[in-house]
Amino acid sequence: MGNSNNREPVEPSAGVGRPGFISGQQSQQGLGAGGARQFDASGNQAISGAAAPLAAAPGGPTAQVTLAQAQEMALRITTFFESSKSMNFQALADDFDRQGMSFGLIQWNFGQNTLGPLLSKMLAADAAAFAGCFGPTTNFAALKSALDRGDSTAQLVWTRELQGRDKPAWRAAFQAVGSVDRFNAIQLAEAEAKFHPLTMQAVRQLRAIAPALMVALEFRSYAALFDLCVQQGGITKALEEIGTRVKNEKPATQSALLKIAVVERARLGNADFQSDCISRRMGILTGAPFESTEHGVTKKRANPQLALIAQFGAAQVAGV
Template sequence: MAQGLSYQDDYLVGGPARAWVTPNFRLAEYTRPDGRIRVHRELVAGVQLLRNALGRSVGIVSLMPEGGLGHGRDGRFVWVEAGDPAAVVAAATRLARDGTFEHIEARGPRVYLEMPDPAHLPPLVAENALARAIEVTAAFETSGDPYLQVTGNFDGAGLSFGPIQVNFGTGTLQEMFRRYRARDEAALKRCFGELWDEWQQVMALPSRSRQVAWADALSRGRNKADVDPRWKAALQAVGNTPAFRDETLRYAYDVYGRKLIAALSWLDGVCPIPIGNFRCLAALYDLCVQQGSLDKAHEAIRRRIAAERPSDEFQLTRIAVEERGRKANAAWRADCISRRLCILEREPVEVSDSGRSARRDNPNLYLLRNVPVKQMARYLL
């Protein structure tokens, strides 16, 4: 997503005109009439979040001061149009609760949006931070709305679903759906409709292998990556249900949040540099999802910390993710490390290891705010 773009002190200042800066906006849309580009990456992210919240196109109509608004705020404001300005203001006001915007004002059909002072960006609330981390990690594996992802038996896991790709093979899908049923069985039944009875029979099968075999028969397309349309629609109805989205988030807290706390606790014992920046936490969360823990790299991390004496949380996190990545299967080491560094640096990072190279990118890098997270450890415990 960020390839070819140029930044100075977190301000986007150049790149190819048709380059995507976020999933729905190209650089040309942030270019001023004189050809100059200067817009803070947090504002770019805020406009994309607004577009996500509205679920419709947002037009960038000006980046110039006007009517007493924007003066002395170069690169920190934008004028947009997206239909009913009252609806735009309402959506932007909700985003302002976590510090995305500081000043929102409608002027006729247009809405003025201004971000907070970059030198004093507010911290993220822990729940919001973890939700963002889940979306970033999911974007490495899937595209589109991560809660609507349904994948067939291309990898032997039978059926994979949602932002953390729970599946029959690991037993995580079964556990997730037990939680959904306990949360709201009537809503779950409505999602499946006439398929409900068969779904219940599948969930009651005595072994994971039989559940995988059932899903394999429903898998479609090249490499069995797709799923029978009726079942895909039912599962996407589940993913579209707010209560089940919330339960998915809770499941992620319970499983991967605990792993993240364990990793942070161990690192603190080895090198007492507090890790609280969202970029660092998101990189470590991604590691916990893909590799489980830091355990296999404990000795390598200790040695490197002793040799390099990191002075900040970014250096410490980099050591942790690089050394744990080097303990992966040789075929995936470069991929693991590149993926984590992409999160940490908010741009693709090329990595070579064990004779292989990788340069992972992620369309959701705009979610990675360069701010601390409030009471993350307390929230996850």
């Protein structure tokens, strides 16, 4: 697992929903025959067109990526930060951070009631396959009852009891869940459906602060805000601080604006994890590991997926 202990609950925000979401079914980027997402032997999703020459923006030579490509590349970057393996559907962590457990691409967990709804969708999609992932010692009936009732407290009790009694069985069950293609498609859709709208809300908020700098959205900006939304839920808490710095410093580029935004939002988080937040986001914006020290804590998060920033960071996200 990566950093579910670093994450704050997502802030409620009006108008966040599915309308702006490009799902795997709606986009042809990274899809194979029959609409199936394509993954390589390491679990990385193929990004159709990402290795090919990118289209020129209308009226100029600036390269573009599609929104679907931007979403998929952002997921590659963030999922590596979350679990030290890009697009790791089987990423799993125990109760070390008092969240019960964390699982999947972006480390959904019982403690913040994000994992239960995800598992419920898997159960509804294929009850037999889901039940088949859980061995005879896992007390699956108790988990199913807790999911059916939407009882997050009972879900926490179930995972803590199983981890204390038979941790190998607990681990094997979720490794099995993460190996089922149908369930992985649910993980992917849920990650995109939740965090793309939050990312676009942050884009709109920055456009209100500095409209001239945000006319065309660069991929590195999208990726940094996507990662921020996964870890901190958005920039709403820091709008006043961002606005003040923008007024005083007058950033001349989108990248400079984004650096202000991610740092100010990080500094309103838990003091123990501010340097981690800054290292992740500044690494995305610069395309290289970035060392940050806050409150005596130093972090320098490496991520091989940052190569995507070196290649596509300045590309505009088409239509956004």
